[in-house]
Amino acid sequence: MIITKKIKIKRVFRSTWKNGLLVTLVCALSFLFSEYVLHEVVELPAVIPTILGTALAFFIGFNNNQAYDRWWEARKIWGALVNDSRSWARQINYYLTLPDGQTNEELIRKKKNAIFRHIAFLYALKGNLRNENKNDYKKYISQKEVEEVEGQTNTHNAILNLQSGELETLLTENWIDGFRFIELNKMLIRFSDEMGKSERIKSTVFPPTYNFYTRIFIWILMVSTTFVITSMVGVWSILYGTLIGFIFLATHAIGQTLLNPFEPVPTGIALDQITRTIEINLLETLGESEIPKPIISVNNEYVM
Secondary structure, eight states, X not given: OBOOSOOOHHHHHHHHHHHHHHHHHHHHHHHHHHHHTGGGTOOOOTHHHHHHHHHHHHHHHHHHHHHHHHHHHHXXXXXXXXXXXXXXXXXXXXXXXXXXXXXXXXXHHHHHHHHHHHHHHHHHHHHHHTTOOOOGGGGGSOHHHHHHHHTSSOHHHXXXXXXXXXXXXXXXXXXXXXXXXXXXXXXXXXXXXXXXXXXXXXXXXXXXXXXXXXXXXXHHHHHHHHHHHHHHHGGGHHHHHHHHHHHHHHHHHHHHTTSOTTSSSTTSOOHHHHHHHHHHHHHHHHTOSOOOOOOOOBTTTBOO
């Protein structure tokens, strides 16, 4: 996720110079074709690039709005996960009480297992959303639980099922009362909702025809613009066509970078940072001594 408010020209140039060269080449070829071939056959009316440019502006604006909506929804989902995770740790830490016949060490172990299992759930969910084959979640659950969840296709949902089963055990063994069970179960339902919303965004592909036809129409626009203004400004039409084409392509590309918010790219949601932040907060709630360091930014520009 981008965190800097400044844009480095070097970074912009590095990501756009290839498109710039291609656009310039296409406009140069369009000028030569218009100057030596097309003007002897037909003269294109100026209304063609005018109407096409107006339509493309609305079309690209719609695409970018939809892309940002996907990104912002993903960010809100994981923002809610942060808050709910802290609430879960706080409730586990204070709701569990010591029943008759049990030791204080067992109470601490129950609290630790419930909170560690939630950290494992978050890491498993993050790994699924980013198509990572990491096993970070394994260090927070027992070997028996690892074997149980590895046999299922949806690891993070399997961990949530384990959490639900453990919550039922806490109720039957009088570690919590009925009211506190209901409150904790509501948190599990919220985790399930947030998990499902994240999976929905990941699995819902933005129609590729939008991207394909938009790019095709942009190239048609820059070629037709060069054709039309060649007779007015001559070789300068290459510059004007390049400028118009580059602006439309760059604007379209901005929206494309937001379409898949869970991808490990600078413009994606900072899942690594968010997950690590939750992990640190929850371990501190338990009073653990070994706390991992926060995720740092890359060149003070973005965090993953």
